[in-house]
Amino acid sequence: MTIRVLKAGDIYRIEGPAKVVVRRGQIYATGVTYTEGQVFTVLRARRLAIKAVSDAEVEFVLGPGALLEKAAPGEEIIDEWERHLSALDPRGVVLILGMMDVGKSTVAAMLGNKALAKGYKVAIIDADVGQNDLGPPTTISLARPTRYVTHLRQLVAEKSIFLQATSLERIWPRAVEKITVATEYAKNRWKVDTVIVNTDGWVLDEEAVVFKRQLIERIKPTVIVAIQVENELAPILNGYGNVIVLPPPPYAKKRTREDRKIHREMGYGRYIFPPIELAVSLDKIPFCNLPLFQGVEISGDMRRMLAKAIGMSIIKAYQQGARVYAVVNSDSWMLKKVGGFQVVCIPLDFEKGLLVGLEDREGFLVGLGVLKKLYLDRRRAVIYTSAEVEKRIGDVSCIRLGLVRLDDSFNEVEKVPGLLRAELA
Ligand SMILES: Nc1ncnc2c1ncn2[C@@H]1O[C@H](COP(=O)(O)OP(=O)(O)OP(=O)(O)O)[C@@H](O)[C@H]1O
Numbered sequence: 001m002t003i004r005v006l007k008a009g010d011i012y013r014i015e016g017p018a019k020v021v022v023r024r025g026q027i028y029a030t031g032v033t034y035t036e037g038q039v040f041t042v043l044r045a046r047r048l049a050i051k052a053v054s055d056a057e058v059e060f061v062l063g064p065g066a067l068l069e070k071a072a073p074g075e076e077i078i079d080e081w082e083r084h085l086s087a088l089d090p091r092g093v094v095l096i097l098g099m100m101d102v103g104k105s106t107v108a109a110m111l112g113n114k115a116l117a118k119g120y121k122v123a124i125i126d127a128d129v130g131q132n133d134l135g136p137p138t139t140i141s142l143a144r145p146t147r148y149v150t151h152l153r154q155l156v157a158e159k160s161i162f163l164q165a166t167s168l169e170r171i172w173p174r175a176v177e178k179i180t181v182a183t184e185y186a187k188n189r190w191k192v193d194t195v196i197v198n199t200d201g202w203v204l205d206e207e208a209v210v211f212k213r214q215l216i217e218r219i220k221p222t223v224i225v226a227i228q229v230e231n232e233l234a235p236i237l238n239g240y241g242n243v244i245v246l247p248p249p250p251y252a253k254k255r256t257r258e259d260r261k262i263h264r265e266m267g268y269g270r271y272i273f274p275p276i277e278l279a280v281s282l283d284k285i286p287f288c289n290l291p292l293f294q295g296v297e298i299s300g301d302m303r304r305m306l307a308k309a310i311g312m313s314i315i316k317a318y319q320q321g322a323r324v325y326a327v328v329n330s331d332s333w334m335l336k337k338v339g340g341f342q343v344v345c346i347p348l349d350f351e352k353g354l355l356v357g358l359e360d361r362e363g364f365l366v367g368l369g370v371l372k373k374l375y376l377d378r379r380r381a382v383i384y385t386s387a388e389v390e391k392r393i394g395d396v397s398c399i400r401l402g403l404v405r406l407d408d409s410f411n412e413v414e415k416v417p418g419l420l421r422a423e424l425a
Pocket residue numbers: 013045046047048049076077078098099100101102103104105106107128131201249250251252253254255
């Protein structure tokens with residue numbers, strides 16, 4: 001424990017895990033002024049800048065690996081953020097944009113705090129599928145804060161939507177749809193005054209620009225908060241007038257790809273807990289995004305002819321109109337044309353370790369799971385999921401196949417984009 005006397009105007013950077021107890025005076029952090037007796041925390045491996053609003057005495061309880069350092073004058077952007085964000089009317093939809101590690105989640109928390117302080121009802125939507133702070137990785141998650149937080153991570157998602165992957169590169173059109181659904185849900189069902197939408201850091205590619213601009217067109221933000229290093233967001237923001245541009249914190253903690261992967265893997269483990277094995281009849285709860293076992297089964301000579309035509313042995317095949325879904329002895333997903341038919345070739349054992357989302361009738365996530373085994377003859381799936389999902393199995397209307405494969409310890413083994421071919425068919 002360290003007790004420090006701070007002078008009005010002093011700025012400190014703290015890396016958690018740390019607890020900050022205000023003993024005397026006033027301390028500003030994440031849009032909130034904490035006074036005598038109040039406490040806030042800085043999470044492990046996260047950094048935060050704080051400022052003494054008045055002369056103050058502060059107790060810093062620093063955990064393992066925590067850091068505390070005084071910022072040199074002019075070094076931190078805490079005042080600039082505060083000035084811009086306190087001038088903003090948070091009512092309506094606020095969209096936060098920026099690259100990785102620029103402080104998007106911190107700004108989302110700060111705006112949430114500010115809207116709460118004004119007495120508004122607030123929803124925060126975290127649409128960052130790679131590093132979701134509110135809910136499981138691979139989701140868009142929604143929470144309603146009721147108290148001040150220093151990090152979004154301190155809030156718990158009430159609703160999540162499964163987005164199948166850890167990045168939006170290949171699936172952004174669905175992300176536009178689902179972020180819009182989430183925003184409308186917060187506005188119309190929760191009837192909040194403020195919706196804060198945090199996004200993923202994919203902003204530089206041409207396609208990312210199209211994605212973000214379509215998102216802006218759909219959710220029509222009242223204001224866009226753009227955290228920009230140089231001028232990298234210009235292609236996205238071009239033509240929009242309701243934009244506040246902020247600089248990133250100069251001493252932000254950068255996370256490597258590996259850090260981010262480990263963080264996600266812990267996320268799967270945290271949400272698939274306590275884990276149980278669940279056997280599901282796919283006749284009762286089908287896949288949402290692969291109509292396997294539906295239509296007319298093709299067997300006998302017909303199947304042998306089809307196998308010859310596609311040059312692979314077929315284990316099971318089902319015809320639906322002009323399309324055939326065939327489980328084949330192959331490693332990859334393929335689309336083949338045979339006569340007037342389109343054959344969707346599904347690799348045998350494609351399911352092993354596939355991340356899945358069990359969805360309710362409205363398309364919200366009941367829980368994540370990992371597919372263990374598919375019994376083709378019995379049309380049953382064995383899924384590794386949480387006890388909570390088992391309890392709520394009556395709410396599950398379909399199982400959405402994801403695009404990530406995990407091993408038994410929830411490590412990400414590979415991406416499985418092949419499934420997208422079948423989805424697009
Ligand atoms: N003023 C500050 N000074 C130093 N570090 C800060 C400051 N504000 C936030 N940080 C830290 O910078 C890091 C990045 O911030 P944050 O997580 O908000 O960014 P992000 O854009 O949401 O990142 P990601 O792409 O990982 O989602 C975090 O560790 C955060 O705690």
